[in-house]
Amino acid sequence: xxxxxxxxxxxxxxxxxxxxxxxxxxxxxxxxxxxxxxxxxxxxxxxxxxxxxxxxxxxxxxxxxxxxxxxxxxxxxxxxxxxxxxxxxxxxxxxxxxxxxxxxxxxxxxxxxxxxxxxxxxxxxxxxxxxxxxxxxxxxxxxxxxxxxxxxxxxxxxxxxxxxxxxxxxxxxxxxxxxxxxxxxxxxxxxxxxxxxxxxxxxxxxxxxxxxxxxxxxxxxxxxxxxxxxxxxxxxxxxxxxxxxxxxxxxxxxxxxxxxxxxxxxxxxxxxxxxxxxxxxxxxxxxxxxxxxxxxxxxxxxxxxxxxxxxxxxxxxxxxxxxxxxxxxxxxxxxxxxxxxxxxxxxxxxxxxxxxxxxxxxxxxxxxxxxxxxxxxxxxxxxxxxxxxxxxxxxxxxxxxxxxxxxxxxxxxxxxxxxxxxxxxxxxxxxxxxxxxxxxxxxxxxxxxxxxxxxxxxxxxxxxxxxxxxxxxxxxxxxxxxxxxxxxxxxxxxxxxxxxxxxxxxxxxxxxxxxxxxxxxxxxxxxxxxxxxxxxxxxxxxxxxxxxxxxxxxxxxxxxxxxxxxxxxxxxxxxxxxxxxxxxxxxxxxxxxxxxxxxxxxxxxxxxxxxxxxxxxxxxxxx
Numbered sequence: 001x002x003x004x005x006x007x008x009x010x011x012x013x014x015x016x017x018x019x020x021x022x023x024x025x026x027x028x029x030x031x032x033x034x035x036x037x038x039x040x041x042x043x044x045x046x047x048x049x050x051x052x053x054x055x056x057x058x059x060x061x062x063x064x065x066x067x068x069x070x071x072x073x074x075x076x077x078x079x080x081x082x083x084x085x086x087x088x089x090x091x092x093x094x095x096x097x098x099x100x101x102x103x104x105x106x107x108x109x110x111x112x113x114x115x116x117x118x119x120x121x122x123x124x125x126x127x128x129x130x131x132x133x134x135x136x137x138x139x140x141x142x143x144x145x146x147x148x149x150x151x152x153x154x155x156x157x158x159x160x161x162x163x164x165x166x167x168x169x170x171x172x173x174x175x176x177x178x179x180x181x182x183x184x185x186x187x188x189x190x191x192x193x194x195x196x197x198x199x200x201x202x203x204x205x206x207x208x209x210x211x212x213x214x215x216x217x218x219x220x221x222x223x224x225x226x227x228x229x230x231x232x233x234x235x236x237x238x239x240x241x242x243x244x245x246x247x248x249x250x251x252x253x254x255x256x257x258x259x260x261x262x263x264x265x266x267x268x269x270x271x272x273x274x275x276x277x278x279x280x281x282x283x284x285x286x287x288x289x290x291x292x293x294x295x296x297x298x299x300x301x302x303x304x305x306x307x308x309x310x311x312x313x314x315x316x317x318x319x320x321x322x323x324x325x326x327x328x329x330x331x332x333x334x335x336x337x338x339x340x341x342x343x344x345x346x347x348x349x350x351x352x353x354x355x356x357x358x359x360x361x362x363x364x365x366x367x368x369x370x371x372x373x374x375x376x377x378x379x380x381x382x383x384x385x386x387x388x389x390x391x392x393x394x395x396x397x398x399x400x401x402x403x404x405x406x407x408x409x410x411x412x413x414x415x416x417x418x419x420x421x422x423x424x425x426x427x428x429x430x431x432x433x434x435x436x437x438x439x440x441x442x443x444x445x446x447x448x449x450x451x452x453x454x455x456x457x458x459x460x461x462x463x464x465x466x467x468x469x470x471x472x473x474x475x476x477x478x479x480x481x482x483x484x485x486x487x488x489x490x491x492x493x494x495x496x497x498x499x500x501x502x503x504x505x506x507x508x509x510x511x512x513x514x515x516x517x518x519x520x521x522x523x524x525x526x527x528x529x530x531x532x533x534x535x536x537x538x539x540x541x542x543x544x545x546x547x548x549x550x551x552x553x554x555x556x557x558x559x560x561x562x563x564x565x566x567x568x569x570x571x572x573x574x575x576x577x578x579x580x581x582x583x584x585x586x587x588x589x590x591x592x593x594x595x596x597x598x599x600x601x602x603x604x605x606x607x608x609x610x611x612x613x614x615x616x617x618x619x620x621x622x623x
Contacts, residue, residue, distance in 0.1 A: 165316030
């Protein structure tokens with residue numbers, strides 16, 4: 001049936017698997033995507049949205065490298081918002097509500113149009129490994145499919161167990177069976193496994209809600225988009241979301257089911273996501289709060305199904321129903337399905353290299369929730385990187401690794417490999433020490449040249465990025481070279497309560513003042529004429545404004561990043577004997593031996609390794 005050996009087999013077709021398959025195939029590797037149900041490719045298992053704080057930056061980075069998530073999101077979005085606009089641009093984060101059914105359909109259509117990519121529907125139940133090298137996969141029907149590399153993106157399906165109150169059922173997602181066999185194979189090969197937990201809220205019938213009692217949450221007046229390519233367009237009309245709140249009465253009703261909750265009666269023993277807690281967890285942890293926000297999110301353009309964001313729960317279904325009926329606007333609510341929690345196997349990511357290849361088995365890669373992360377965006381970015389590196393390895397080319405100062409994706413993978421995680425890992429802007437460099441507006445400038453170099457980002461993307469950068473640089477020079485007189489600038493400065501000019505000065509200096517924006521500068525004829533004559537779009541105007549107003553911060557972070565990269569360039573020999581570091585603490589030595597960092601910079605980020613330990617290593621390495 002399979003009379004060929006593939007370059008890459010991707011197991012699982014969620015967000016990680018879809019990006020992995022697309023990346024490997026687009027780089028010229030013969031690729032097979034194996035999934036238990038081809039109808040559920042890139043299924044949004046939880047909320048119907050992409051992006052958000054730090055996650056939006058990741059989607060833009062995936063797009064800049066040549067991945068599909070940004071394009072699919074733009075084509076299926078029903079609302080777009082740029083979050084944190086009141087803060088500095090390092091914090092701006094795009095987020096889009098998606099049409100759940102169209103999102104999965106668009107992903108499938110794009111994958112089907114990707115050359116070098118085959119599909120097969122069946123459960124992978126084991127791995128074929130010889131002499132610590134991956135050779136292929138075994139299926140539940142007893143087939144052996146051979147490949148030079150394998151990417152595992154199993155999501156919540158590895159020995160998945162669904163909890164609703166006291167009820168438990170095997171499953172990887174509501175209505176879908178769990179995957180078995182792979183964990184046992186990996187443990188037998190010497191991998192360390194663990195269990196994690198996540199949850200999802202009820203889905204309800206929007207026709208049964210009273211939106212007049214809720215607060216409307218519209219999208220942006222002038223929506224942007226995720227993809228830097230010109231194959232998508234911003235939304236011209238949008239669907240509203242709504243907001244309401246729980247209350248003390250709702251909390252009391254929920255508490256009546258706590259003794260039957262798997263969260264509190266010991267049925268769930270694994271760790272759930274700290275930053276996306278269930279409603280029962282919120283009531284327990286934040287007992288002083290008498291209400292919690294709930295965001296009511298439509299699941300698409302035409303469906304009446306609604307996602308109840310903020311009400312994730314695994315309480316018995318009757319308790320969920322009674323409590324929700326006491327929420328303002330939900331008095332007549334009808335359920336489509338109750339919320340549930342799910343436990344699944346994961347593998348601590350310290351067992352991986354920065355390429356996401358496992359240290360134990362050559363050619364085997366892990367991406368997504370199998371590595372202990374949570375979120376579509378985190379999964380998609382890992383899938384992209386695993387797919388890229390699986391293809392590069394097969395092609396005998398150098399691995400592709402992003403540094404912490406190059407991308408949020410670099411921060412994410414470095415955190416996982418270096419620090420590991422004992423709870424579902426979620427990306428935040430605070431995790432990135434160089435977030436002023438890693439903005440959502442410049443992901444194409446940072447990463448498209450790298451994606452183009454490895455053959456993933458196509459030439460049209462590269463040309464578009466070069467044009468944007470050239471136009472932005474030229475506009476910055478225009479401000480540096482063009483003078484403005486006090487009589488022209490002072491009326492605007494007076495209006496902004498900014499000190500008046502005494503003599504003519506360059507526009508760049510005026511623009512650099514805290515309250516002055518591009519809209520203020522457009523009031524001057526020279527500026528508005530330059531914009532129209534050079535046909536500058538919103539992206540160029542935004543890039544120019546950020547580069548001028550934040551030049552000091554950007555320069556400072558670049559200098560700090562350069563210092564970090566000096567340590568990044570000092571590689572630790574592959575066979576380095578950490579046991580001879582007798583002056584280093586036992587804890588540090590044990591962690592160094594377990595993680596086996598490849599550079600001094602990575603070693604310095606391991607919890608328990610001190611600056612003095614790094615100095616000792618330098619001495620032993622003869623530096």
